[in-house]
Amino acid sequence: xxxxxxxxxxxxxxxxxxxxxxxxxxxxxxxxxxxxxxxxxxxxxxxxxxxxxxxxxxxxxxxxxxxxxxxxxxxxxxxxxxxxxxxxxxxxxxxxxxxxxxxxxxxxxxxxxxxxxxxxxxxxxxxxxxxxxxxxxxxxxxxxxxx
Numbered sequence: 001x002x003x004x005x006x007x008x009x010x011x012x013x014x015x016x017x018x019x020x021x022x023x024x025x026x027x028x029x030x031x032x033x034x035x036x037x038x039x040x041x042x043x044x045x046x047x048x049x050x051x052x053x054x055x056x057x058x059x060x061x062x063x064x065x066x067x068x069x070x071x072x073x074x075x076x077x078x079x080x081x082x083x084x085x086x087x088x089x090x091x092x093x094x095x096x097x098x099x100x101x102x103x104x105x106x107x108x109x110x111x112x113x114x115x116x117x118x119x120x121x122x123x124x125x126x127x128x129x130x131x132x133x134x135x136x137x138x139x140x141x142x143x144x145x146x147x
Contacts, residue, residue, distance in 0.1 A: 028067040032060045034120035089117035
């Protein structure tokens with residue numbers, strides 16, 4: 001006996017789209033990421049590092065779920081949301097800096113959610129690497145060439 005499924009039955013089962021994340025959910029995610037950066041993004045090749053990262057993103061999803069009161073998916077959808085919102089925050093920061101440097105019009109609207117995400121990102125991501133001679137304090141064993 002072969003089981004057949006009609007095309008009409010399959011098309012009736014539409015996937016329900018999740019609602020957009022609101023600001024408090026995104027801020028909760030940014031707060032969790034800021035507190036757990038080394039666990040979520042750490043490197044070093046230690047045993048179980050990937051499973052530790054998966055567990056961290058599962059906990060991030062649980063933290064968002066606690067704030068939202070609804071399921072936002074598992075660790076993969078939470079991780080994807082972080083990548084997307086971090087990209088938007090970096091783009092927002094670049095636009096804000098470019099406008100202030102060139103004087104090209106009004107400043108972009110202040111967005112507290114994206115500011116919270118920028119705060120959660122490491123300084124290297126948002127500000128770049130600082131050469132040893134350009135920082136306020138230089139370690140004693142570092143030689144800085146003077147020109």
